[in-house]
Amino acid sequence: MQNFQFPFERLMKTQLPADIQQLVAAAEQVADKAYAPYSHFKVGAALLMEDGSMITGSNHENASYPVGICAERAALATLDMNNNANKVRAISVTYKPTGHTHNNPVAPCGMCRQAILEVQQWQGQPIAIYMYGPDGEVIYVENAAFLLPFAFGGSDLNADKA
Numbered sequence: 001m002q003n004f005q006f007p008f009e010r011l012m013k014t015q016l017p018a019d020i021q022q023l024v025a026a027a028e029q030v031a032d033k034a035y036a037p038y039s040h041f042k043v044g045a046a047l048l049m050e051d052g053s054m055i056t057g058s059n060h061e062n063a064s065y066p067v068g069i070c071a072e073r074a075a076l077a078t079l080d081m082n083n084n085a086n087k088v089r090a091i092s093v094t095y096k097p098t099g100h101t102h103n104n105p106v107a108p109c110g111m112c113r114q115a116i117l118e119v120q121q122w123q124g125q126p127i128a129i130y131m132y133g134p135d136g137e138v139i140y141v142e143n144a145a146f147l148l149p150f151a152f153g154g155s156d157l158n159a160d161k162a
């Protein structure tokens with residue numbers, strides 16, 4: 001048998017470097033802008049770019065449920081993928097406490113992991129993930145690929161070019 005293993009760290013928000021604390025705070029703030037009348041689960045995501053700028057997104061639901069989009073993909077979809085100059089260093093994802101949920105860190109859903117990995121493969125540089133919960137705890141993973149073992153990617157479609 002073979003095993004997958006990857007490093008991760010649990011820490012409190014206050015232990016994070018200043019720029020990452022700001023990233024987490026941006027994700028918290030943008031969660032307020034979520035449109036989540038069906039799940040009432042308001043999620044915020046923030047991308048930290050290499051130039052220090054941030055891009056944010058929140059979940060946007062729809063009466064036709066599958067039409068809804070997650071916070072992470074709302075943020076990622078605004079990236080200029082024709083310009084490889086400004087890469088994504090890190091993503092933070094969090095949600096607003098409602099009283100109906102636990103307050104643990106929230107992890108990107110499977111579809112968002114696939115979307116994050118697309119960007120990571122496109123930019124050729126790892127994207128760190130900071131999953132944050134209202135109780136102040138953060139789970140840090142240094143490479144988005146760790147969250148999606150045996151991932152499907154562009155190289156599967158372009159085997160001749162790989």
Ligand code: THU
Binds near residue numbers: 070071109112
């Ligand atoms: N959601 C996100 O925005 N990101 C995730 O990674 C997990 C789920 C949203 C989708 C839906 O609007 C709500 O949370 C409940 O699933």
